[in-house]
Amino acid sequence: MNKKIHIVAGARPNFVKIAPIIWEMDKRDIPYELIHTGQHYDYEMSQVFFEQLGIPEPDFYLGVGSGGHGLQTGRILIEYEALVERQTPSLIMVFGDVNSTMAAALVGSKLHIPVAHIEAGLRSFDKGMPEEINRVMTDHISDLLFITEAVGLRHLRNEGIEKNCHVVGDVMIDTLAHFIDNALDLRIWERFGLKSDGYCLFTAHRPSNVDSRENLLKILDILKQIDMPVIFPVHPRTGNSIDRNGLREDFESLAGLKMIAPLGYLDFMGLVAGSCLVVTDSGGIQEETTYLGIRCLTLRTTTERPATIEQGTNSLCGLSVKLFTEALAAPFDSESYTPPPLLDGHASERVMDITTSFLG
Ligand code: UD1
Numbered sequence: 001m002n003k004k005i006h007i008v009a010g011a012r013p014n015f016v017k018i019a020p021i022i023w024e025m026d027k028r029d030i031p032y033e034l035i036h037t038g039q040h041y042d043y044e045m046s047q048v049f050f051e052q053l054g055i056p057e058p059d060f061y062l063g064v065g066s067g068g069h070g071l072q073t074g075r076i077l078i079e080y081e082a083l084v085e086r087q088t089p090s091l092i093m094v095f096g097d098v099n100s101t102m103a104a105a106l107v108g109s110k111l112h113i114p115v116a117h118i119e120a121g122l123r124s125f126d127k128g129m130p131e132e133i134n135r136v137m138t139d140h141i142s143d144l145l146f147i148t149e150a151v152g153l154r155h156l157r158n159e160g161i162e163k164n165c166h167v168v169g170d171v172m173i174d175t176l177a178h179f180i181d182n183a184l185d186l187r188i189w190e191r192f193g194l195k196s197d198g199y200c201l202f203t204a205h206r207p208s209n210v211d212s213r214e215n216l217l218k219i220l221d222i223l224k225q226i227d228m229p230v231i232f233p234v235h236p237r238t239g240n241s242i243d244r245n246g247l248r249e250d251f252e253s254l255a256g257l258k259m260i261a262p263l264g265y266l267d268f269m270g271l272v273a274g275s276c277l278v279v280t281d282s283g284g285i286q287e288e289t290t291y292l293g294i295r296c297l298t299l300r301t302t303t304e305r306p307a308t309i310e311q312g313t314n315s316l317c318g319l320s321v322k323l324f325t326e327a328l329a330a331p332f333d334s335e336s337y338t339p340p341p342l343l344d345g346h347a348s349e350r351v352m353d354i355t356t357s358f359l360g
Contacts, residue, residue: 001028001029001030001031001356001359002031003031003090003091003359004031004032004033004087004088004089004090005025005030005031005032005033005089005090005091005092005093005355006032006033006035006084006087006089006091006092006093006104006108007021007022007025007032007033007034007035007093008035008037008080008092008093008094008095008100008101008104009034009035009036009037009095009100010036010037010038010039010040010064010076010098010099010100010101011039011040011045011096011098011099011100012040012045012046012049013095013096013098013172013283013284014095014096014098014100014101015046015049015050015053015055015265016049016053016172016175016265016284017095017096017118017119017171017172017175018034018055018095019053019054019055019175020171020174020175020178020347020348021093021118021171021348021351021352022034022055022056023348024348024349024351024352025352028352028356030352030356033059033060033087033089034055034056034057034058034059034060035058035059035060035061035062035080035083035104036058036060036061036062037062037064037076037079037080037100037103037104038061038062038063038064038065039064039065039066039072039076039098039099039100041063041065041066042236042262044261044262044263044264045236045262048264048265049264049265051264052179052264052265052266053175053179053265060083060087062075062076062079062080062083063079064076064079069099069130072099072103073099073102073103076099076100076103076104076107077103077106077107080103080104080107081107081110081111084107084108084111084113085111089113090113090114090359091113091114091115091116091144091355091358091359092104092105092107092108092113092114092115092116093115093116093118093355094108094115094116094117094118094138094142095117095118095119095171096118096119097119097122097131097132097134097135097138097283098131098134099130099134101117101134101138102133102134102137102138105117105137105138105141105142106137106141108141109141109142114143114144114358115138115141115142115143115144116142116143116144116145116146116351116355116358117138117139117142117144117145117146118146118171118351119146119147119148119170119171119172120135120138120139120142120145120146120147120152120156120165121139121145121147121148121151121152121153121155121156121165122135122148122152122155122283122304122305123135123136123152123155123304124300124302124303124304125302126301126302128208129206129208130207131283131304132304135304136159139156139159139161140159140161143163143164144164144166144354144355144358145161145164145165145166146166146168146171146347146351146354147165147166147167147168148167148168148169148170148287148305148342148347149167149169149170149305149306149307149340149342150167150307151306151307152167153165153167164358166350166354167342168342168347168350168351168354169342169343169344169346169347169350170287170342170343170347171347171348171351172284172287172288173287173288173291173343173344173345173347174345174346174347174348175265176269176288176291176292176345177291177344177345178345179265179266179269180269180273180292182266183265183266183267183269183270183273184270184273184274186266186267186270187270187274188263188266188267188270188271188274189270189271189274189275192231192258192260194229194231194274196274197274197275197276198228198229198276199228199229199230199231199274199275199276199277200226200228200229200230200231200275200276200277200278200279201230201231201232201233201271201272201275201277201278201279201280202223202226202230202231202232202257202278202279202280203232203233203235203278203279203280203281203282203285204219204235204238204280204281204299205235205237205238205281205282206281206299206300207237209281209299209300209319210235210237210238210241210242211237211241212241212245213245213246213247215319216241216242216245216247217247217250218319218321219299219319220247220250220251220254221321222279222299222317222319222321222324223254223257223279224254225321225324225325225328226256226277226279226328228256228276228277229256229258230256230257230258230279231258231260231271231275232251232257232258232259232260233260233261233262233263233268233271234259234260234261234262235262236262269288272285272288272289272292272294273292273294275294276294276295277294277295277296277297277328278294278295278296278297279296279297279298279299280296280297280298280299281298281299281300283303283304283305286298286303286305286308286314287305287308287343289308289313289314290305290307290308290311290313290314290339290340290343291339291343292339293313293334293337293338293339294313294334295313295332295334296308296313296314296315297314297315297317297324297327297328298314298315298316298317299317299318299319299324300316300318301316301318302316303316307340311337311339311340312332312337313332313337315327315330
């Protein structure tokens with residue numbers, strides 16, 4: 001195939017998802033150009049993922065950086081539109097639900113270049129989340145929709161999106177399946193004085209949870225309920241807010257809690273896989289723990305990934321201490337657990353089979 005595909009990524013979760021697609025394109029000799037919008041730019045939010053996942057250097061770096069939604073989205077629109085006009089890709093592939101996803105999809109759609117959305121159809125039905133706006137917008141202007149779990153197809157149909165919808169599973173799990181042994185081999189928990197299966201991993205970065213002092217205090221109350229060591233790689237947004245709200249001392253002095261800098265992919269997934277409990281507000285980690293069969297308590301009231309709840313690995317607690325302690329006490333049999341069949345490590349093959357036939 002000689003049609004050139006644009007792969008657009010900008011934020012940390014995107015990098016994990018583009019890796020297996022790039023392996024698959026390389027295997028099939030499909031020409032592509034990789035565009036990094038620059039939404040995330042710190043070494044540990046971006047480059048470390050390229051290094052550890054073997055992702056090639058981006059062909060183009062838009063350097064948009066941080067800012068309000070309008071500024072960030074607007075910069076991507078301006079920069080990426082100019083690039084697309086010069087490079088004339090045959091298809092633009094976007095991933096997940098970050099601002100870079102929606103902005104790049106909009107460029108493609110306005111310039112009449114087909115857009116493929118990987119991770120289509122997910123809905124939390126919470127319009128307060130910027131990601132939900134990005135998901136809905138991106139799906140409605142995409143030409144090829146790759147869905148991670150069956151319910152996504154129903155959501156798209158309900159919104160009148162009928163054509164080119166394919167349930168393929170989650171490419172992010174392809175990456176995890178590929179790297180899990182390397183990640184475990186690092187025994188990263190030992191570096192932090194932890195015992196395998198004897199600690200909890202905590203992450204939080206959703207604006208609705210971490211931007212206000214009130215909610216940071218609720219998070220502290222929740223963390224106090226956990227009766228084992230807790231390790232907390234701190235997202236820059238969260239670290240900034242903890243400092244701005246004068247709560248650094250309160251977090252650092254919490255017994256059993258260890259705050260560390262954000263980790264690269266292998267270290268982070270090694271830490272997830274070695275834990276016996278994950279507490280998070282991330283979307284992707286809900287799914288990664290469902291693949292690994294690790295109990296995940298999610299500090300949100302909604303999820304766009306209901307299969308994680310049906311599987312029994314995930315529970316939604318919001319910021320309620322009561323819901324959290326109830327979920328913490330609920331039994332979970334990890335021994336007899338099996339992950340959902342679509343999380344099989346082959347989603348990117350299915351994506352590329354369909355994409356090549358779409359492009360003819
Ligand atoms: C973004 C995504 C979110 C995703 C998350 C993963 C949107 C709307 N949100 O949220 O869906 O789950 O990425 O991390 O796209 N910052 C740094 N260094 C960086 C990047 C960001 O310090 O390399 C700080 C800046 O202060 C910035 C803040 O983090 O203002 C927020 O970054 P931004 O990309 O706007 O959103 P995230 O919270 O990272």
